[in-house]
Amino acid sequence: MEKTLILIKPDAISKKLTGIIIDRIEHLGLDMKAAKVAFVSEEIAKEHYANLAGKPFLPSVISFMRGDFNGIKDHRIYAFVYEGENAVSKVRAALGATDPAKAEPWTIRGAFGCFKDGVMQNCVHASGTPEEALREINIWFKPEEVL
């Protein structure tokens, strides 16, 4: 069955939106397979965003993902693995476009995201493809944590 990685980003945590976001994900009818509070080191953030290597905004995205933004400093995020038929595309549809300004207002990013300090502060990460999901789950979870 298809799995996807969801990360509640520091902007959503600081705005106390974790419950609302997970409620919307739960309504997709997928199964939660794993959940944890994760410490975001510089290394893990870089590995997670390997697809952005060389982009001028990568350092800002890394700082943001490490919770070093808007005057806050807390290097923890919440990580989840959800499983189900077409889990990847269902969750991405619930998120909306990467840029909160372009995301439809009824999506999570459209409703709660913003652009600030050079970063799209869009509340949630979710894997873009099933292959990306396998790579990303492996970064954040040990195999025995995702059975």
Ligand code: UDP
């Ligand atoms: N990002 C950004 N500016 C950009 C592109 C990306 O701030 O021009 C940030 C944004 O937080 C995004 C993350 O980098 O969610 C990863 O980018 P990606 O293109 O993988 O978008 P996603 O898969 O998250 O929709």
Ligand code: MG
């Ligand atoms: Mg992506």
